[in-house]
Amino acid sequence: MPSVPCLSLSERQAVFLTVGFYMISALLMVSCNKWALNALRLPWTLLWCQMMIAVALLKFTDYLGVLKMPVIRKDVSKALIPLISINVLGLGVNTLCLVYVDTSFYQIARGLVLPFTVIFAYALLGQSSSKLVLGSCFIVFCGFYTGVTSEINVSQLGVFFGIISSITTSLHAIVIKKSLAAVSNSSIDLVYYNNALSFLAMTPLIFLSGESSSVLEYFNKDGFAAFHSFLFAALITGIFGFLVNLAGFMQISKTSPTTHMISGAVRGVLQTLLGYFAFNDVITTGRLTGIVLILGGGALYTYAKDQEMRANTKPTYIPMTHKDIDNDDEGHKEPEQA
Structure with a gap:
């Protein structure tokens, strides 16, 4: 009988652990960032500290011999300029969006990731989309529109940063895939380059934003107590920033876009619950409707892409007996020359 291709147990475990690691790290990162930003309105400084701590942790793993960090090379750094630019911009607008909106509304403000992903896949990679995929994008847009227009006191600046964040997130996955070739397809090398170069690129932004004076x-104003609070907030967000950065690269490199989309949808649900229980966010009917539509559109997209993959996958016939092999040879004989 034909063999059925499947993942080995170790591969399934790796995918499960990678996705779980990503979702937990992302949820903890959002909650820690929101807590830190509520106490300190210093988004660029906190991001800079996160990058510094991430680089320090990576170098520490290199010192212990757990991971091997690369030596920064000029040619590789030049090849990674698009990735670093999008990463710095994306981290900045993500954090600024979280400054101006609730944790539960964060899912809606950044709800246009899917439509922008489909647009950029067509514009940059030439990948056309089916009607079902386009329909899922329309549902997501309706969810974004419903969630934004139903809120009375929503921050327009927060929504603006959310839209820019959706754009950078869509581009980020595409650029990561392209950037892996510059580091010989090593996810760890790319994580190190990404954090080290982003740390350097973010340094002048602290002064340009005026946060150095703040x-x-x-x-x-508050002396040692202020320094203690700042150091604690920077350390906690830095550690979880390092974890979510590593988890994101692992998930993108180890799983399919469908898996990435599913984990993002599940994370959105958990993030909404987190905002409700941890930060006492008010879940209005319009906000809930918007979240349901966004997640529903994401689920429809996942189904559509899964159907496309099944349609493009041809079953492989493997002969199992000598009779099958003989019949297969007879069926594939070259035609005799006249």
């Missing part, structure tokens, strides 16, 4: 004023 940090000094904050320390002068």
Whole structure:
């Protein structure tokens, strides 16, 4: 009988652990960032500290011999400029969006990731989409529109940052796939380059944003207590920032886009619940409807892509007996020359 291709147990476990690691890290990262930003309105400084801690942790794993970090090369750094640019911009707008909106509304503000992903896949990769995929994008857009227009006190600036965040997130996955070739397809090398170069690129932004003066004023006002609070917030968000960064690269490189989309949908549901229970967010009817439509559109997209993959996968026939082999040879004989 024909053999049925399937993942080995170890591969299934790797996918499960990777997706679980990503979702847990992302949820903890959002909650820690929201807590830190509620206490300290210093988004660029906190991001800079996160990058610094991530680089320090990566170097520490190299020192222990757990992971091997690459030596920064100029040619590789130049090839990764698009990735670093999108990463810095994406981290910035993600954090600024979280400053202005509730944790539960964060899912809606960044709800246009799927439509932008389909648009960029067509514009940059030439990948056309089926009517079902386009229909899922329309449902997601309706969810975004419903969620945004139903809120009375929603921050327009937060929504703007959410839209930019959707664009950068859509581009990020595409750029990561293309950037892996520059580091010989090593996810760990790409994580190190990404964090080290983003740390350097983010340094001048602290001064350009005026946060350097705010940090000094904050320390002068409250003294050691302020320094303790800042250090604790930076350390916690830095550790989870490192984990979610590593988890994101692992998931994108180890799983399919469908798996990535499913985990994102599940994370959206958990994130909404987190905002309700941890931060006392108000879940209005319009907000809930918007979230349901966004997640429903994502589920329809996942189904559509799964059907496309099944349609494009041809079953492989493997002969199991000598009779099958003989019949297969007879069926594939070359025609005799006249």
